Amino acid sequence: MKRISNATLNEEIYFENLENGIKLFYFPKKDFTKKYAIFTTNYGSIHNRFKVKEDGELITLPEGIAHFLEHKLFEDEEDDIFTKFAHNGAFVNAFTNFNQTSYLFYSTDNFYENLDLLVNFVQNPYLTDENVEKEKGIIAQEIEMYLDNPKWRVFFNCLKGLYHNHPVRTDIAGTVGSIKEITKEDLLRAYNTFYHPSNMVLFVVGDLDMNRVLETVRNAGKEYEPVDDTPVVVFDNEPTTVNERLIEDYMSTSKPLFYLGIKDNDLGQRGEEAIKKDITTNIILDMLFSDSSDFYHKLYDQGLIDKSFGAYYTGKENYGHSFIIGQTHDPKLLSALILDVFKDYNQFINEDNFSRIKKKEIGQFLMGFNSIEFIANNLTDLYFQDFLLIDYLDVLNSIEFGDVEDRLGSHFKEEFSTLSIIWPNNGNDLNREGDK
Amino acid sequence: MNISRINIGNGIYLNKVITDKFKSNFISINLIRPLDRSEVTKNSLLSYVLGRGTSSLPSKAVLERKLEELYGAHLSVNINKRGERQILRVSMEWADSRFTKDDTYEKSVLEVFRDIMFYPDLKDGLFGESIVEGEKKNLINRIEAKVNDKRTLALNRCIEEMCKGETFSIYQLGYVEDVKSITNTSLTDHYRGILQNSHMEIVYVGVENPSIREDLIPQEYLNRKDVLIVPREIIPKDNFTKNHIVEREDITQGKLVVGYRSNIPYEDGLYSALLLGNEILGGGPNSKLFKDVREKNSLAYYVGTNLIKHKSIILLDAGIDINNYQKTMGLINEMFEDMKNGNFSDDDIEIAKKAIKTSSQSIIDSPHLMGEFTLGKVISKDNRSLEEMIEDIEKVSKEDIIKAMNTVTLDTIYFMTSKEVEQGETN
Numbered sequence: 001m002k003r004i005s006n007a008t009l010n011e012e013i014y015f016e017n018l019e020n021g022i023k024l025f026y027f028p029k030k031d032f033t034k035k036y037a038i039f040t041t042n043y044g045s046i047h048n049r050f051k052v053k054e055d056g057e058l059i060t061l062p063e064g065i066a067h068f069l070e071h072k073l074f075e076d077e078e079d080d081i082f083t084k085f086a087h088n089g090a091f092v093n094a095f096t097n098f099n100q101t102s103y104l105f106y107s108t109d110n111f112y113e114n115l116d117l118l119v120n121f122v123q124n125p126y127l128t129d130e131n132v133e134k135e136k137g138i139i140a141q142e143i144e145m146y147l148d149n150p151k152w153r154v155f156f157n158c159l160k161g162l163y164h165n166h167p168v169r170t171d172i173a174g175t176v177g178s179i180k181e182i183t184k185e186d187l188l189r190a191y192n193t194f195y196h197p198s199n200m201v202l203f204v205v206g207d208l209d210m211n212r213v214l215e216t217v218r219n220a221g222k223e224y225e226p227v228d229d230t231p232v233v234v235f236d237n238e239p240t241t242v243n244e245r246l247i248e249d250y251m252s253t254s255k256p257l258f259y260l261g262i263k264d265n266d267l268g269q270r271g272e273e274a275i276k277k278d279i280t281t282n283i284i285l286d287m288l289f290s291d292s293s294d295f296y297h298k299l300y301d302q303g304l305i306d307k308s309f310g311a312y313y314t315g316k317e318n319y320g321h322s323f324i325i326g327q328t329h330d331p332k333l334l335s336a337l338i339l340d341v342f343k344d345y346n347q348f349i350n351e352d353n354f355s356r357i358k359k360k361e362i363g364q365f366l367m368g369f370n371s372i373e374f375i376a377n378n379l380t381d382l383y384f385q386d387f388l389l390i391d392y393l394d395v396l397n398s399i400e401f402g403d404v405e406d407r408l409g410s411h412f413k414e415e416f417s418t419l420s421i422i423w424p425n426n427g428n429d430l431n432r433e434g435d436k
Numbered sequence: 437m438n439i440s441r442i443n444i445g446n447g448i449y450l451n452k453v454i455t456d457k458f459k460s461n462f463i464s465i466n467l468i469r470p471l472d473r474s475e476v477t478k479n480s481l482l483s484y485v486l487g488r489g490t491s492s493l494p495s496k497a498v499l500e501r502k503l504e505e506l507y508g509a510h511l512s513v514n515i516n517k518r519g520e521r522q523i524l525r526v527s528m529e530w531a532d533s534r535f536t537k538d539d540t541y542e543k544s545v546l547e548v549f550r551d552i553m554f555y556p557d558l559k560d561g562l563f564g565e566s567i568v569e570g571e572k573k574n575l576i577n578r579i580e581a582k583v584n585d586k587r588t589l590a591l592n593r594c595i596e597e598m599c600k601g602e603t604f605s606i607y608q609l610g611y612v613e614d615v616k617s618i619t620n621t622s623l624t625d626h627y628r629g630i631l632q633n634s635h636m637e638i639v640y641v642g643v644e645n646p647s648i649r650e651d652l653i654p655q656e657y658l659n660r661k662d663v664l665i666v667p668r669e670i671i672p673k674d675n676f677t678k679n680h681i682v683e684r685e686d687i688t689q690g691k692l693v694v695g696y697r698s699n700i701p702y703e704d705g706l707y708s709a710l711l712l713g714n715e716i717l718g719g720g721p722n723s724k725l726f727k728d729v730r731e732k733n734s735l736a737y738y739v740g741t742n743l744i745k746h747k748s749i750i751l752l753d754a755g756i757d758i759n760n761y762q763k764t765m766g767l768i769n770e771m772f773e774d775m776k777n778g779n780f781s782d783d784d785i786e787i788a789k790k791a792i793k794t795s796s797q798s799i800i801d802s803p804h805l806m807g808e809f810t811l812g813k814v815i816s817k818d819n820r821s822l823e824e825m826i827e828d829i830e831k832v833s834k835e836d837i838i839k840a841m842n843t844v845t846l847d848t849i850y851f852m853t854s855k856e857v858e859q860g861e862t863n
Contacts, residue, residue, distance in 0.1 A: 032801050353501075359505060363507025364508045
């Protein structure tokens with residue numbers, strides 16, 4: 001396997017592009033008992049309009065299809081997948097987000113058998129009309145669980161306000177209505193388009209024998225014809241403006257919840273450039289709004305914000321947004337105060353808070369390396385942006401105060417913002433103290 | 437991994453887990469208090485007020501800036517509930533100097549850690565009035581915010597009803613009506629009092645560090661006279677009350693919580709069998725409940741059980757369509773009877789044993805879990821090593837599990853349903 005190392009972090013990673021098409025990364029983590037593998041396709045909820053090849057017909061599948069398919073890959077003709085892993089003392093799971101679907105397990109014993117199982121179940125779907133139908137009740141309950149979650153609702157309402165067309169505005173699991181339409185044929189179409197090994201990556205982390213990892217994956221992987229065409233995901237043109245400046249909703253909460261989103265219109269980066277933008281934006285948000293900032297303390301002392309207040313940026317090649325979030329009794333006043341900060345940011349940033357925040361980021365990144373899940377999940381996420389996690393510290397170290405000033409001036413503009421509020425509805429008559 | 441425990445003062449212990457496999461070090465100090473309505477809210481408020489600064493870092497802003505300079509050392513002051521104990525905890529995790537290539541800051545990290553608990557920001561010997569009043573509002577907001585998460589709310593409501601009259605029903609963050617009467621004077625008095633009589637456990641997980649020793653505790657606390665030892669919880673032997681509670685909320689999905697009791701205390705040899713019975717019934721995606729309620733009947737997305745160690749209580753929770761209550765409850769009762777009648781296979785037992793083994797072995801890969809595990813052993817006076825605990829699980833027979841599950845009795849059914857009237861049973 002090809003070795004890639006990073007001196008700053010004192011870690012190394014091995015890579016092999018196997019004959020069966022699987023791209024395999026192995027990250028040694030010495031003295032760890034737990035071993036972890038995560039097999040991911042670059043197919044998430046935002047990829048449901050596509051052409052199989054460049055000049056093919058445009059296909060639109062029902063909302064929530066990627067997540068539905070994730071559930072269905074756990075079907076097997078003989079024994080269910082959960083049982084197979086459980087026999088080896090392994091915990092298997094999967095998740096779907098906007099950009100990817102991942103299948104993963106961890107175990108302390110029988111790692112290589114489990115790795116073989118992982119590759120095999122993901123590469124061999126077993127779908128019937130009956131088992132597709134059966135899943136609809138389960139996923140409907142998953143969707144309803146999220147409908148009762150005010151933090152999830154305030155988040156998605158904000159995305160719906162920020163975007164006119166981009167599918168990041170659509171719920172990952174779809175709706176109870178959209179999943180009813182999903183058929184076995186839809187699922188197979190999605191599977192055949194997006195689960196070719198050329199669209200996937202496998203990360204393995206733990207204290208393992210590299211050659212056995214390699215052999216296991218080599219023998220487990222099915223034979224695939226190489227493909228000439230890669231699927232083309234189609235996105236409608238997304239205007240730079242926001243769809244709605246204010247979205248209000250009502251739920252049973254104790255206080256108003258808010259998400260103030262700011263749409264990123266500086267898009268299209270990949271690799272180091274994308275990561276640098278991401279880190280820079282998060283440093284800015286920390287300088288302005290973290291619990292060491294002047295802004296935070298002024299508003300905390302006034303009782304306008306509490307410990308739930310925070311901010312972060314997240315983005316990919318074709319969308320991105322900053323969020324400032326929390327609970328407050330007056331979300332409209334708070335939003336106005338935050339937007340005022342962007343108009344006159346110079347008084348809130350200086351070399352001193354910049355270097356402190358940078359130090360904090362370094363320490364927290366290092367602490368993340370205690371967790372094999374953190375390592376593997378972030379490796380995967382960054383891999384699809386053409387970046388290797390172990391080079392992260394070098395990019396972080398390269399960021400200068402000037403980068404912060406440039407980004408502040410371009411991204412944080414009031415006209416690109418959306419305020420999402422969940423107001424408490426009244427008439428909540430549950431006696432909550434249990435003194436009845 | 438080298439584990440040691442030493443007594444450094446009356447009622448004060450230092451537990452060290454020495455290992456160099458992590459990129460950070462972790463330390464916590466735990467004040468172990470009885471879970472008691474008369475002080476639960478004060479301790480909870482203290483966790484907010486102590487986080488506001490120290491005598492040498494006398495404001496939240498100055499404190500947070502210092503922590504950033506210490507490579508983002510992660511400070512946490514919080515409240516934990518362990519059985520009928522309330523634990524006030526200060527913890528700190530920081531990047532090890534081997535990786536930051538900077539050996540100037542670790543001493544400061546430990547000073548901040550010590551000062552948060554022992555040298556808070558006082559004015560004329562008292563917590564500042566405006567700080568206490570501000571944090572009272574924050575605590576009230578936090579307690580009231582429990583309605584935001586309906587799944588957790590339903591779990592807490594079930595415990596409140598099931599354990600009415602028992603200490604365990606007390607909510608660990610305290611009560612809004614008790615916050616109001618606290619003043620900066622009464623809170624300072626309480627703080628001084630608990631430093632004088634609390635059993636304290638320090639837990640350290642990280643590289644060998646000569647600064648981790650008794651001087652983390654100021655001299656004046658090393659020879660305290662009366663240290664409060666919280667007694668072991670009572671496990672009722674029989675006469676369980678049967679509750680059936682339905683509450684209406686503004687929700688889409690019904691939240692079902694079912695509480696069961698066993699009379700096997702964790703000190704009993706049969707407790708390992710109860711642990712396995714719980715795992716087979718509702719421990720994970722291979723459990724009977726998951727397979728039957730979710731996979732076979734498509735009634736729920738989440739359904740599972742949890743065994744609350746200190747009270748020998750099993751709590752089941754599931755999110756279901758409001759119209760499917762009867763059907764789901766019917767299946768749950770069937771699964772339970774199956775456990776009592778031994779309708780589960782050797783294979784189910786093997787799988788459950790392996791699941792518990794993997795989870796237990798994974799503890800040593802996380803500084804936090806290792807810290808929790810170390811403290812948990814001390815609290816339950818369990819001297820077994822991780823390996824011995826796994827061995828005890830492996831020895832359990834099917835007969836043991838049947839015997840353990842036959843001690844389990846249904847106590848309380850709690851169902852949070854929608855404000856709209858159900859349409860009667862659908863499939």
